[in-house]
Every structure is written in structure tokens, then in C-alpha cells.
Amino acid sequence: MSAPENEHAGPRVDEPTGTSTMGHEWDGIEELNTPLPTWWLYTFYACIVFAIGYCVVYPAIPGIKEGSHGTFGWTSRGQLASEMDAAKAARAPVLAALDATPIEDLPKNPELLAKAVAGGKAAFKVNCVPCHGSGAAGSIGYPNLNDDDWLWGGTLTDIQTTLEHGIRQPGDAATRTSMMPSFGRDGILKPADVQDVVSYVRQISGQEPGNASAQRGAALFAANCVACHNPDGKGNRMFGAPNLTDKVWLYGGSRTAITETVTNAHAGVMPAWGNRLSPATIKMLAAYVHSLGGGEAFAATAAPAADAAAQTATSTGQ
Known part of the structure; x- marks a missing residue:
């Protein structure tokens, strides 16, 4: 960086723009002294005044334990x-x-x-x-x-x-408490018996046609399930036992889902x-x-x- 040729003559005026320079030069590039627009300066000063007023009136300044309260006493929590x-x-x-x-x-x-x-x-x-x-x-x-x-x-x-x-x-x-036995897990029914009961339940719910497995399941159902689900399989609200004859299932009505329910039961x-x-x-x-x-x-x-x-x-x- 080099100084202007005549330090006592003041900043040089840039001939193309008519603007005085700042007296700085970097590799032949000089900085022009172009002041900010007056409207911008007034806006900036107004913002400063507004900020000071805001800090006085509203809580704005943080502290170690709590911030300033402001002269209006207003808070967003309040x-x-x-x-x-x-x-x-x-x-x-x-x-x-x-x-x-x-x-x-x-x-x-x-x-x-x-x-x-x-x-x-x-x-x-x-x-x-x-x-x-x-x-x-x-x-x-x-x-x-x-x-x-x-x-x-x-x-x-x-x-x-x-x-x-x-x-x-x-x-x-x-x-409200009800408890369905885990017929398979607890050994009350054998796996083949569980499948027969599932066949019968799917028959009375209209998901499968009757067959030999469902016939065997009907006898098993009468021996193990009617106490809660009633002989017609339509459930009993006193025990929270669901209606097994419709197509509304809390844990699913597929053969896999019903097998899981009969085997291990659920207790939501x-x-x-x-x-x-x-x-x-x-x-x-x-x-x-x-x-x-x-x-x-x-x-x-x-x-x-x-x-x-x-x-x-x-x-x-x-």
C-alpha cells in the first residue's frame, strides 16, 4: 500500500465520479468516500432510540438469575x-x-x-x-x-x-378386569386342539366354511369357552368377553392372529x-x-x- 502523492493536499478526488477518495490504495485500487444515504442514517438512529426505549419499558436485558422487568411490568408469561x-x-x-x-x-x-x-x-x-x-x-x-x-x-x-x-x-x-386363559401356553389345549378351536371360531364368524376341524372345535369350545363367550359365541359383557360371531377383532381375525390369542391370550x-x-x-x-x-x-x-x-x-x- 502506498500513500497519496501529496499528503498535504488532502484526499484526491476521483475524476470519473467526482467523489473524494479515502487516501487508501491497494494495488492501484482506491477506496471512495461515499457517505450513507441520509434516510438510512435517520432510520438507524431511530432504531437505536427504539431499542433503548424497549429495554426500559419491556423485559429485555438478561441477568444471572433473572432478566430486567421493564417499567410496564409486562411479561409473556403474565x-x-x-x-x-x-x-x-x-x-x-x-x-x-x-x-x-x-x-x-x-x-x-x-x-x-x-x-x-x-x-x-x-x-x-x-x-x-x-x-x-x-x-x-x-x-x-x-x-x-x-x-x-x-x-x-x-x-x-x-x-x-x-x-x-x-x-x-x-x-x-x-x-374392569377379565382374564382369558392362555390355552396353548399353559397346556390346557394341545396345539392340534387349538387349531380346531380356531377353525370353529372362524366358522361362526363367517370366515371359513364348516369342516371336520370346526366340528371338533365346537366340542372343545363348549367345554372351555362358553362360560365367558356364551354358547352362541356372542360374548358376555359381565366378563368383558367379546362377540366372536362378527368381524370386529381387537387383535386380528386371521387364523394366525386367533391362534396367537387362543395360545397366549391378551391382557391389554x-x-x-x-x-x-x-x-x-x-x-x-x-x-x-x-x-x-x-x-x-x-x-x-x-x-x-x-x-x-x-x-x-x-x-x-x-
């Missing part, structure tokens, strides 16, 4: 808390009405029922979607809540009790939500599940008081 309180206050009348209304009386109040269904839909997305899916269609081992096949009953009361106490939930004395667990969610939220969830298409009228399936606790759940399928 705003969120205020909005949450407002939403809670808006919901309070609906929640109070739900607390005061027995769930079997919800259909008598269509407006409250509609609000309960809407609230239950939101609660379902938060708590139930991981197992039952966003559309409540379920998957292998997780019941489809849209159909009308229920292990324990599909009235509002049934669904409410299942939500409160769950299925095979450890620590809940009122949980549904959480007891009674100690996690409020009673009003439980009612809203029950109303939403009941509204999906498979809900049953209370009068059609109401059980005697002594059996009501045993006939409750939201699980569907076999």
Missing part, C-alpha cells in the same frame, strides 16, 4: 396466565353444570351435551390419541371407538366408569383417568366417545344396580 384465567372463567359455568348433571341426564340438555362433546374432543386429542388414533379408529390391540362393538358396554355410564377406573389398571380396586391395559382428570373432563370424554357413532342408549342396555359396576368400558372388538 399475558399467558391472564389469557388462561380468562379462558378458565369462561369455561367455569359449563364445568359447574357438568359437575351438577348426572351423565345419564346429559341427553336431556342438548346444549350442555354439545358443549361436553366439544370439550371431550379437545381432551381426547391430548390424552387418548396416542393409543386410539386421531380419528379414534384404533389399531391392533387398541379398540376402534367408532363402531358399535363393546366389550363392557357403550352407554354414557359405561364409558364414564371405564374412563374413571380403566381396564386392568394396577392400584385401582374398581378397574387402559389407564384409569379418574385420578388424572377432573370429573367434568371425564364426562366430556365419555360424551365425545359416545358421540362417535357406536354409543348405546342407556335404556337399551341398563343393567341392574348390582351389575352396573361390572358392565363398564370403552374397549371394543375382540
Whole structure:
């Protein structure tokens, strides 16, 4: 780098542009002294003033333990808390009405029922979607809540009790419990006998024609299965025993799937939500599940008081 030829004459003016130079030269390239536009400078200064004002008014400067609070006292957390309180206050009348209304009386109040269904839909997305899916269609081992096949009953009361106490939930004395024997694993039936029972089940569910294996399976079914599934194979809600004559299967209806079920059985667990969610939220969830298409009228399936606790759940399928 070389200095200008005449240091006392000041920066040289670039003849083509008429702009003075900065007095710097690199390999014959000189830097022109081109000032920033005035509007840009004013905008920059305004931003500085705004930033200083923002730091004074709002929390902006971090510290070791906490940041600055700002003279307005505003925080995003405080705003969120205020909005949450407002939403809670808006919901309070609906929640109070739900607390005061027995769930079997919800259909008598269509407006409250509609609000309960809407609230239950939101609660379902938060708590139930991981197992039952966003559309409540379920998957292998997780019941489809849209159909009308229920292990324990599909009235509002049934669904409410299942939500409160769950299925095979450890620590809940009122949980819905049923236990199918593992006929193959425990040696109750030989492998050939298991296949005969599978043939019979697939026959009564309309998946296979009758044959000699199914005939042998009918006798085995009568000796080992009718106590829970009933002689016609249509199940018993008192025991949570599924209907084996339809084509709705919780763990699959193929020969392989039914063989696995008869051999090793299944014992899925549904959480007891009674100690996690409020009673009003439980009612809203029950109303939403009941509204999906498979809900049953209370009068059609109401059980005697002594059996009501045993006939409750939201699980569907076999």
C-alpha cells in the first residue's frame, strides 16, 4: 500500500465520479468516500432510540438469575396466565353444570351435551390419541371407538366408569378386569386342539366354511369357552368377553392372529383417568366417545344396580 502523492493536499478526488477518495490504495485500487444515504442514517438512529426505549419499558436485558422487568411490568408469561384465567372463567359455568348433571341426564340438555362433546374432543386429542388414533379408529390391540362393538358396554355410564377406573389398571380396586386363559401356553389345549378351536371360531364368524376341524372345535369350545363367550359365541359383557360371531377383532381375525390369542391370550391395559382428570373432563370424554357413532342408549342396555359396576368400558372388538 502506498500513500497519496501529496499528503498535504488532502484526499484526491476521483475524476470519473467526482467523489473524494479515502487516501487508501491497494494495488492501484482506491477506496471512495461515499457517505450513507441520509434516510438510512435517520432510520438507524431511530432504531437505536427504539431499542433503548424497549429495554426500559419491556423485559429485555438478561441477568444471572433473572432478566430486567421493564417499567410496564409486562411479561409473556403474565399475558399467558391472564389469557388462561380468562379462558378458565369462561369455561367455569359449563364445568359447574357438568359437575351438577348426572351423565345419564346429559341427553336431556342438548346444549350442555354439545358443549361436553366439544370439550371431550379437545381432551381426547391430548390424552387418548396416542393409543386410539386421531380419528379414534384404533389399531391392533387398541379398540376402534367408532363402531358399535363393546366389550363392557357403550352407554354414557359405561364409558364414564371405564374412563374413571380403566381396564386392568394396577392400584385401582374398581378397574374392569377379565382374564382369558392362555390355552396353548399353559397346556390346557394341545396345539392340534387349538387349531380346531380356531377353525370353529372362524366358522361362526363367517370366515371359513364348516369342516371336520370346526366340528371338533365346537366340542372343545363348549367345554372351555362358553362360560365367558356364551354358547352362541356372542360374548358376555359381565366378563368383558367379546362377540366372536362378527368381524370386529381387537387383535386380528386371521387364523394366525386367533391362534396367537387362543395360545397366549391378551391382557391389554387402559389407564384409569379418574385420578388424572377432573370429573367434568371425564364426562366430556365419555360424551365425545359416545358421540362417535357406536354409543348405546342407556335404556337399551341398563343393567341392574348390582351389575352396573361390572358392565363398564370403552374397549371394543375382540
